[in-house]
Amino acid sequence: MPVHEGPFAPGTPCWADVMVDDLDRARDFYGGLFEWTFEALPPQAGGYVMARKDGHVVAGALAKNPDDPGQVSAWTVYLATDDVDDAVRRARAAGGVFFLEPTNVLRVGRIAVGADPAGAAYGLWQAKELSGADLVDEPGALCWAESMSRDYDASTRFYSDVVGYRLQEIGEGGVRYSVASLDGLRAVAGIGAIPAQAPAAVPSHWMAHFAVADCDASAERVTTLGGSVVQPPVDTRYGRMALVAGPEGETFSVMQLPEPSTTD
Known part of the structure; x- marks a missing residue:
């Protein structure tokens, strides 16, 4: 854990x-x-x-x-x-x-x-007494966060200058997305451009991603509990994820992390 x-x-x-x-x-x-x-x-x-x-x-x-x-x-x-x-x-x-x-x-x-x-x-x-979340990358805990921007260049510049992010562009096929690290090694966050096809009402925002054991079951559970599924589960290189919203429309992501690789 x-x-x-x-x-x-x-x-x-x-x-x-x-x-x-x-x-x-x-x-x-x-x-x-x-x-x-x-x-x-x-x-x-x-x-x-x-x-x-x-x-x-x-x-x-x-x-x-x-x-x-x-x-x-x-x-x-x-x-x-x-x-x-x-x-x-x-x-x-x-x-x-x-x-x-x-x-x-x-x-x-x-x-x-x-x-x-x-x-x-x-x-x-x-x-001070609390450094932040003391459980990460486990079901029910924060596992990733990203800034999705209406002005990608301004956002990458801002977080590089203010936070000290080292950015690596990984977007492809017209998608603009960078992973941010503090040491050039381990990624800690992402910065992406909001896709052109997204509704105009979607503002720049930070998205919290929470790990779950089963993305599809969690997305179904969201609706049972009174929330909604904004984007249904989809496989990505980082795991299976769905964009969902709570009862008042607050959006977040549920992500089923890939199984750790093992070697014999």
Whole structure:
């Protein structure tokens, strides 16, 4: 079981949380889909809850602020940083904006939430008591994250300059997509261009991918629990995956990772 210990390297997607209108409904949906249990933080956290899988912290959830009509039901991916205040300054200098200025979340971490120049929302996470998800690449846990952009060149430039991503273009057949690494070796995230055939209403966004044991069964379970399948399961070089949405339309991906190769 890939339990993640210690801090994540700066730039690594280390956390994801979902904002919704109906938090109880979200707990039922994601608990039924991923077998998550939920733990409420102290009242000072504003109703934020932590999701756990087999006792390990894997994600978060919170209800929208009813006084803020600009909030939408969506998943937010957080990138690890050693200094969130400095990362915010660098992001602003590169054309980014922020909706939530650097702030402490109890003693758990220090965060900020903003958008890159292409308009994709993301978060920054400076670890304190919690470095991020402590279970990864297992069913019910985050296994990949990618920025899908309406301005691919602006996005690749921004994350290279601000986060330090080293990008390798792997797109083919008119698809523009790069895998991002921090050391030129292990990929930690992706940056892609939103396909021309995608509906015009689809904005730039970060997509969270969660591992599942069976992609087809999970996609079917999504609909049973009140969500929807946006793109049905399909095989890719990285595993079998489906784009799905929760009860309030918040999109995410379920991915059945390929079996590890074995040698005699």
